[in-house]
Amino acid sequence: VGEATRQTASGERRRESRLMLSSISLGSGGGVSAGTPIPLAVSGEIPDPQARLGRPSVVQAGDAATVFYPITTGGTTQIYFSHFDGTQWVALPFGRRGNNEVVSRLNLGEAFESVSAPSATLRPNGSPALNGATTVEVVFTGRLRGRSQPEVYMVRIPADGNGRPLTNDGAAFTRAPNRSASSTDLRIARRKAIRFSSCCAIFSA
Numbered sequence: 001v002g003e004a005t006r007q008t009a010s011g012e013r014r015r016e017s018r019l020m021l022s023s024i025s026l027g028s029g030g031g032v033s034a035g036t037p038i039p040l041a042v043s044g045e046i047p048d049p050q051a052r053l054g055r056p057s058v059v060q061a062g063d064a065a066t067v068f069y070p071i072t073t074g075g076t077t078q079i080y081f082s083h084f085d086g087t088q089w090v091a092l093p094f095g096r097r098g099n100n101e102v103v104s105r106l107n108l109g110e111a112f113e114s115v116s117a118p119s120a121t122l123r124p125n126g127s128p129a130l131n132g133a134t135t136v137e138v139v140f141t142g143r144l145r146g147r148s149q150p151e152v153y154m155v156r157i158p159a160d161g162n163g164r165p166l167t168n169d170g171a172a173f174t175r176a177p178n179r180s181a182s183s184t185d186l187r188i189a190r191r192k193a194i195r196f197s198s199c200c201a202i203f204s205a
Contacts, residue, residue, distance in 0.1 A: 001020075001053045001054070001055065001069070018039050018040070018042075018053070019040040019042070019053055019056060019067065020037035020038060020039045020040070021037065021038050021065065021089075022034045022035050022036065022037040022038070023035040023063075038088070038089070040067075040089055040102060041089075042071070042080075042103050048073040048074065050073075051071050051073040052071070052072045053069055053070070054069060054071070054072065054077070054116065055069070055070075055117070056068065056069035057069070057119045057120040058120070059120045059121065059122035059163050060122070060163065061122060061134070061162045061163040062086070062162065063086030064083070064085050064086055064162035064164065065083070065163070066081055066082070066083045066084070066120070066122075066136065066159070066163045066164060067082050067084065068080070068081045068106070068118040068120045068138055069082075069118065070115070070118060076114070077114055077115060077116050078105055078106070079106040079108070079116075079138070079140060080103055080104060080105050081106055081165060081168075082102050082103055083102075083162075083163075083164045083165070085162070090102065092104050092164070092165070092168075094165075104165075104168045105168060106138065106157075106170050107168050107169045107170055108142070108155065108170050110145075111144050111145060112142045112144060112145070113143050113144065113147075114143045114150070115140050115141065115142040115143075116140065116141050116142075116150075117141045118138050118139070118140045119138070119139045119140070120136055120138045121137045122134055122135075122136055122159070122163045123135050123136075123137060125158065125159075127156070130156065130158040131166060132158035132159050132166050133160055133161040134158075134159045134160065134161060134163055135156050135158060135159060136156070137154055137155075138154065138155050138157065138170065139152060139153070140152075140153055140154075140155075156170075157170055
């Protein structure tokens, strides 16, 4: 994610942020070289030119990659994702107007007042309840409406063999937490996301 100050035709100076993806190559001597960054145009789906992009998380399968990132606009932060096929950003059918867009919002339902800090992991799909060859697990920080403190949650998203999500509806593929909880907590967790009672780390080979 890069940020820069741009001056408009009217003379107004705006701070803008952009998401860019670049391939990294390792030379025979161990040297690292980066390809030309390919920027992601978010203006079609996020019309606010001053929307701020947060730290992204990337899952990769071969040359393809799916990037999850938070965008803050109008004082509200939502989690979005975009898929890169190795040469360009690919439009997915999850646009807010029901059309194809390169920027897709991860639907987490209406229970969260705020979400942030996504961390994604790509795994083989071992669940008969989910379609797709792989599953993207997205861990994020969220604060439920009416709660004073944020907590850590996780959703599983079915994806194809290249890690491209087959849906943007994270709220539909969830489980209840494996711990005792109030009926309200369980109802929200079943509908929205797995809730962790404490912070956690996920490691993958």
